[in-house]
Amino acid sequence: MKNFTPELLSLKDAGLYRRLVQSQAAGRFVERGGEIFVNLASNDYLGLSSNTALQREFLERILSENGGRFLMGSTSSRLLGGNNGAFCQLEDFLARAYSAHSPEQKKCLAFNSGYHANSGILSALATSKDLILCDRLIHASLVDCLRLSSAKWMRFRHNDMAHLRQILKKNRGEYESVYIVTESVFSMDGDIADIAEIVKIKREFDAALYVDEAHAVGVFGKYGLGVCQELGVLGEVDFLMGTLGKAIASEGAFLICSENVREMLVNKCRTLIFTTAISPIAAMWSKFAFEKAMGMDSERSHLRRISGVLRNRLSSLKTLGSTQIVPVVLGENSAATSVSERLLKQKIWAGAVRYPTVPKGEARLRLSLNADMPRELVEDVADKILECAQ
Ligand SMILES: Cc1ncc(COP(=O)(O)O)c(C=O)c1O
Incomplete structure (x- = not known):
């Protein structure tokens, strides 16, 4: 059996090493190792995953409709x-x-x-x-x-x-x-x-x-x-x-x-x-x-609004697109990783997306927003990103 250690080491050297980190996403937050972070890495755009009332309604309905079979x-x-x-x-x-x-x-x-x-x-x-x-x-x-x-x-x-x-x-x-x-x-x-x-x-x-x-x-x-x-x-x-x-x-x-x-x-x-x-x-x-x-039109409108707020607030950085996904391009893999690590210290979870997932020299933070986030939270997050990206 081939030993993959040299290849793994070269991935580490190139800043391309991936790890699975245990975490528990909960709407606009994510918990890791007992700490809570603002979650800018999830695709739960309407905040449905943390809507416990909805989940209870669903479970009650299916249990009553078919006895849970x-x-x-x-x-x-x-x-x-x-x-x-x-x-x-x-x-x-x-x-x-x-x-x-x-x-x-x-x-x-x-x-x-x-x-x-x-x-x-x-x-x-x-x-x-x-x-x-x-x-x-x-x-x-x-x-x-x-x-x-x-x-x-x-x-x-x-x-x-x-x-x-x-x-x-x-x-x-x-x-x-x-x-x-x-x-x-x-x-x-x-x-x-x-x-x-x-x-x-x-x-x-x-x-x-x-x-x-x-x-x-x-x-x-x-x-x-x-x-x-x-x-x-x-x-x-x-x-x-x-x-x-x-x-x-x-x-x-x-x-x-x-x-x-x-x-x-x-x-x-x-x-x-x-x-x-x-x-x-x-x-x-x-x-x-x-x-x-x-039926979640108001959540969709709010999501559009806070996406605009985040883009405007980050206008001194290079952002892309026009949707609820706000990529902040930082350059080399190491730059994106280091800003992402600094943000973790500020209790913000914003994944770095690196080459080869994106083109070389365009490593980025991929920020995705959730309708469950109030405007003030988004403004605060933007300010911390600006601070960490300096
Ligand atoms: C554009 C796009 N298509 C397809 C997929 C795959 O979907 P799934 O996560 O359900 O496998 C993803 C998921 O990351 C995606 O971003």
Whole structure:
């Protein structure tokens, strides 16, 4: 057996070493080793994970509705007897929610996680005669999809529509199908894709469109259905992937698509077929929490407000994007790590995101906000960041 110590040491030398630190997230706070920190590293954008009243209401409801039976352990793949009614109810609910804002009826397929969905969907559908064209900053789970796929793939510069057009002009004729892939809200840059322009391009070049709305579900659009709903283009999005582990504070993911695509994935998608489904209680909570999140307009407005406050207050530093994710670019990996460590001493948990997750020289703090944070707390956090980044 190979000894991995030299490789681990070189990761340490390069400032790229990762560790698992035990912690307990609790809304706008996180507890580690008995100490409480302000949590700027969670994706719990609506503060649902710490809403104990809601959690109590959910538990009381499921105990009274089905006596607490069939909640834990789906025991097998959904294709082999693990397809508890909770998954079907979640899918029906989401299909109805999205169809209500789309010119055509949509279908929904639930997955165990966004990672399962992103890595499995296009790798199941695209063939060696097809081209997958993706934004350079797509999430690692989509990059792994490219690795698994037999399709040819290329990347366009981040949010660069001229570059996307240029690649299509040159290459479209050589492929049967082309899939354009983007996130709507980018997880590491906190900016929003030019979905309206991408829709024009997909029409112009007869391509299909895949949008990962992991960081937009719950936060953007009417009822928190995401950026594509907000722009009124749901009818143009062939694959809308949303996750349930972030603003919805549950686990799992879902795809909104046509009936034909859904049927094909049930037959071909390895990350759906060859995995045990998550526990039914998670799907039940997803449906319950999603329904509640749809009514959280005031939380969405507050989140937008405090994101603006944080960006304004940090204007002397380099921040990116325009959403509830506020990246502060600090340069080399060591600079981001050292500011993150100084902030820990100030009781602020703000993870450093380093190369190779982000481009070299653009290591950053990725600050993500939570609707549960009062404005004063955000102002105080901004002042401490300014102090630590000096
Ligand atoms: C943009 C994006 N897509 C997909 C995922 C994967 O989702 P999940 O955490 O449900 O596996 C993430 C999670 O970090 C993400 O940020």
